[in-house]
Amino acid sequence: xxxxxxxxxxxxxxxxxxxxxxxxxxxxxxxxxxxxxxxxxxxxxxxxxxxxxxxxxxxxxxxxxxxxxxxxxxxxxxxxxxxxxxxxxxxxxxxxxxxxxxxxxxxxxxxxxxxxxxxxxxxxxxxxxxxxxxxxxxxxxxxxxxxxxxxxxxxxxxxxxxxxxxxxxxxxxxxxxxxxxxxxxxxxxxxxxxxxxxxxxxxxxxxxxxxxxxxxxxxxxxxxxxxxxxxxxxxxxxxxxxxxxxxxxxxxxxxxxxxxxxxxxxxxxxxxxxxxxxxxxxxxxxxxxxxxxxxxxxxxxxxxxxxxxxxxxxxxxxxxxxxxxxxxxxxxxxxxxxxxxxxxxxxxxxxxxxxxxxxxxxxxxxxxxxxxxxxxxxxxxxxxxxxxxxxxxxxxxxxxxxxxxxxxxxxxxxxxxxxxxxxx
Amino acid sequence: xxxxxxxxxxxxxxxxxxxxxxxxxxxxxxxxxxxxxxxxxxxxxxxxxxxxxxxxxxxxxxxxxxxxxxxxxxxxxxxxxxxxxxxxxxxxxxxxxxxxxxxxxxxxxxxxxxxxxxxxxxxxxxxxxxxxxxxxxxxxxxxxxxxxxxxxxxxxxxxxxxxxxxxxxxxxxxxxxxxxxxxxxxxxxxxxxxxxxxxxxxxxxxxxxxxxxxxxxxxxxxxxxxxxxxxxxxxxxxxxxxxxxxxxxxxxxxxxxxxxxxxxxxxxxxxxxxxxxxxxxxxxxxxxxxxxxxxxxxxxxxxxxxxxxxxxxxxxxxxxxxxxxxxxxxx
Numbered sequence: 022x023x024x025x026x027x028x029x030x031x032x033x034x035x036x037x038x039x040x041x042x043x044x045x046x047x048x049x050x051x052x053x054x055x056x057x058x059x060x061x062x063x064x065x066x067x068x069x070x071x072x073x074x075x076x077x078x079x080x081x082x083x084x085x086x087x088x089x090x091x092x093x094x095x096x097x098x099x100x101x102x103x104x105x106x107x108x109x110x111x112x113x114x115x116x117x118x119x120x121x122x123x124x125x126x127x128x129x130x131x132x133x134x135x136x137x138x139x140x141x142x143x144x145x146x147x148x149x150x151x152x153x154x155x156x157x158x159x160x161x162x163x164x165x166x167x168x169x170x171x172x173x174x175x176x177x178x179x180x181x182x183x184x185x186x187x188x189x190x191x192x193x194x195x196x197x198x199x200x201x202x203x204x205x206x207x208x209x210x211x212x213x214x215x216x217x218x219x220x221x222x223x224x225x226x227x228x229x230x231x232x233x234x235x236x237x238x239x240x241x242x243x244x245x246x247x248x249x250x251x252x253x254x255x256x257x258x259x260x261x262x263x264x265x266x267x268x269x270x271x272x273x274x275x276x277x278x279x280x281x282x283x284x285x286x287x288x289x290x291x292x293x294x295x296x297x298x299x300x301x302x303x304x305x306x307x308x309x310x311x312x313x314x315x316x317x318x319x320x321x322x323x324x325x326x327x328x329x330x331x332x333x334x335x336x337x338x339x340x341x342x343x344x345x346x347x348x349x350x351x352x353x354x355x356x357x358x359x360x361x362x363x364x365x366x367x368x369x370x371x372x373x374x375x376x377x378x379x380x381x382x383x384x385x386x387x388x389x390x391x392x393x394x395x396x397x398x399x400x401x402x403x404x405x406x407x408x409x410x411x412x413x414x415x416x417x418x419x420x421x422x423x424x425x426x427x428x429x430x431x432x433x434x435x436x437x438x439x440x441x442x443x444x445x
Numbered sequence: 446x447x448x449x450x451x452x453x454x455x456x457x458x459x460x461x462x463x464x465x466x467x468x469x470x471x472x473x474x475x476x477x478x479x480x481x482x483x484x485x486x487x488x489x490x491x492x493x494x495x496x497x498x499x500x501x502x503x504x505x506x507x508x509x510x511x512x513x514x515x516x517x518x519x520x521x522x523x524x525x526x527x528x529x530x531x532x533x534x535x536x537x538x539x540x541x542x543x544x545x546x547x548x549x550x551x552x553x554x555x556x557x558x559x560x561x562x563x564x565x566x567x568x569x570x571x572x573x574x575x576x577x578x579x580x581x582x583x584x585x586x587x588x589x590x591x592x593x594x595x596x597x598x599x600x601x602x603x604x605x606x607x608x609x610x611x612x613x614x615x616x617x618x619x620x621x622x623x624x625x626x627x628x629x630x631x632x633x634x635x636x637x638x639x640x641x642x643x644x645x646x647x648x649x650x651x652x653x654x655x656x657x658x659x660x661x662x663x664x665x666x667x668x669x670x671x672x673x674x675x676x677x678x679x680x681x682x683x684x685x686x687x688x689x690x691x692x693x694x695x696x697x698x699x700x701x702x703x704x705x706x707x708x709x710x711x712x713x714x715x716x717x718x719x720x721x722x723x724x725x726x727x728x729x730x731x732x733x734x735x736x737x738x739x740x741x742x743x744x745x746x747x748x749x750x751x752x753x754x755x756x757x758x759x760x761x762x763x764x765x766x767x768x769x770x771x772x773x774x775x776x
Contacts, residue, residue, distance in 0.1 A: 246730040
């Protein structure tokens with residue numbers, strides 16, 4: 022079924038947002054999480070993600086337009102053909118004028134009960150005049166019209182519960198020829214009818230879908246105590262997961278336990294997948310002698326091939342060729358199956374081939390420690406200090422299991438400690 | 446150990462110091478024959494004579510000016526200001542002269558003067574005799590401010606103040622003059638700038654000054670019955686202020702309420718809360734909450750006066766909300 026895309030409320034006191042640009046074109050396929058459009062508020066410019074997968078259709082707001090919060094600006098449909106429906110809907114649409122929305126009177130308010138209209142369709146209204154009364158869980162408040170003009174349309178009936186940001190009335194500058202009065206449920210049906218053109222499977226679940234979309238939009242700022250925030254950062258926890266789980270804010274240190282539990286049960290997206298980091302240390306004596314000999318006898322190319330070979334011999338990979346990239350002094354070499362060549366001539370692979378393993382040889386650099394140098398495949402960094410050779414393996418948790426990482430690094434370290442034994 | 450009242454402790458401190466040092470004299474309204482309205486200096490004129498226990502006319506600027514001049518020229522006056530509210534009458538002598546002389550003379554002149562006065566509401570003395578004005582004094586660089594919370598501190602802090610070579614203002618709570626506490630016989634000096642951890646706790650820190658230390662202690666008892674462990678800290682002097690002890694405690698508990706009887710706005714609670722926020726921000730699991738007297742003239746009506754200043758019950762209510770992780774004062 023089609024889903025409305027609305028202008029989200031990104032701030033507490035936000036009435037409208039400027040649609041800076043569309044990041045998808047009408048008819049484009051979109052997947053949940055895709056950035057759909059950019060919104061500028063008085064505070065910041067933010068990308069708004071798609072809440073549903075489908076095709077972007079019925080785009081009803083142009084770039085640069087200032088759109089009231091809650092206004093439907095597009096539809097995510099099951100098919101790419103939906104553009105026709107826009108006209109149909111627009112022809113049926115409400116009269117022109119300033120849209121008056123259900124205001125957010127409290128911080129945690131999703132809806133407001135429209136208690137009473139104080140103006141009727143066609144009435145003259147002043148900006149300072151009370152247009153309607155709203156009841157929230159806390160109190161009943163009068164809402165001013167905000168614009169001078171005529172009541173062109175009342176889109177909600179007294180007694181209806183209206184989502185925050187939803188249009189409730191339209192005030193026009195000129196006297197409306199045909200002032201409209203309708204109810205929220207009627208408006209839903211009208212729009213649903215229009216959408217049936219787009220998709221045969223349209224159901225009357227619109228209002229539910231709309232309010233859910235509003236509720237699940239991430240708010241701009243997570244409320245958490247400074248200590249909870251610091252500890253979350255130290256422990257590598259992302260407070261957004263707590264927010265998405267609907268855990269009540271503000272978050273305190275106590276809530277981090279819930280977050281840790283949550284993290285254990287929820288697979289994380291690859292981008293924030295945590296990093297494994299293992300460090301091994303062996304005596305560098307034998308390898309130094311060996312590489313010195315290799316350097317003078319065979320040239321530095323050879324040393325790289327030897328190290329790549331020792332690494333590849335420890336690295337268990339399934340079928341196919343194993344390509345190992347070797348970085349030293351700012352140059353890169355890709356070796357193909359270096360484990361098979363011992364002291365013989367290695368086969369160099371095109372640098373465009375993405376390697377399965379990356380080695381940074383920093384033994385002769387002033388660098389003494391590395392952290393998070395991982396950018397692609399599992400990476401081993403070689404550092405030497407005094408008579409010690411330090412091997413640091415970094416990989417994403419989805420690249421190597423803990424077991425595989427431990428096996429690989431201990432094997433590789435063993436080979437580096439006694440290179441000749443493994444080569445001959 | 447013997448128990449004595451706060452007024453006896455003050456009397457003892459003055460008498461002991463006057464015996465030790467002949468340059469010390471006591472000056473103020475009704476300090477000699479009458480022994481002050483609170484009977485604190487009774488008996489001193491009999492021992493030290495009218496040359497060293499001096500009754501003055503009702504002219505606060507006059508006797509304060511005399512004392513500042515005397516202090517600059519080798520005497521060590523103890524000034525008795527009958528009510529803390531009268532401090533507005535001596536602001537020039539105190540803040541422009543006494544506080545700045547040491548600095549402006551390049552350290553050549555000292556002003557070893559102690560101003561003893563009082564504070565505190567709920568004595569049905571109405572708006573002009575019930576204020577707690579220590580924050581106004583603490584704001585002026587060059588003045589030290591001590592706030593004893595019991596007879597023990599009253600004696601130990603006063604003796605330290607008398608031996609200080611520059612001005613110290615001591616605020617005693619007038620409702621505590623008859624409160625007894627254990628005070629050892631003989632010499633007792635309590636250093637300035639060293640807070641006293643009155644009660645250890647793990648969940649929340651209650652920083653209280655003067656009589657609010659007792660309010661904090663009572664609140665801590667109620668909270669303990671509910672399983673909330675509160676730590677109570679008495680800074681004893683607010684200038685200098687022992688932030689090390691307060692920070693250590695707040696970093697342990699992550700939560701703090703600062704309680705003081707001065708008006709809440711622009712007061713001591715605000716200063717302490719700000720320093721905690723600056724210095725221990727990343728250890729806080731909730732906002733540091735200030736509790737002071739309401740921002741109104743202290744009412745004469747007993748019913749109204751009693752709710753103007755912080756009470757143990759109100760401290761407990763705020764502590765419960767902090768422990769529950771509620772949003773406080775964030776509307």
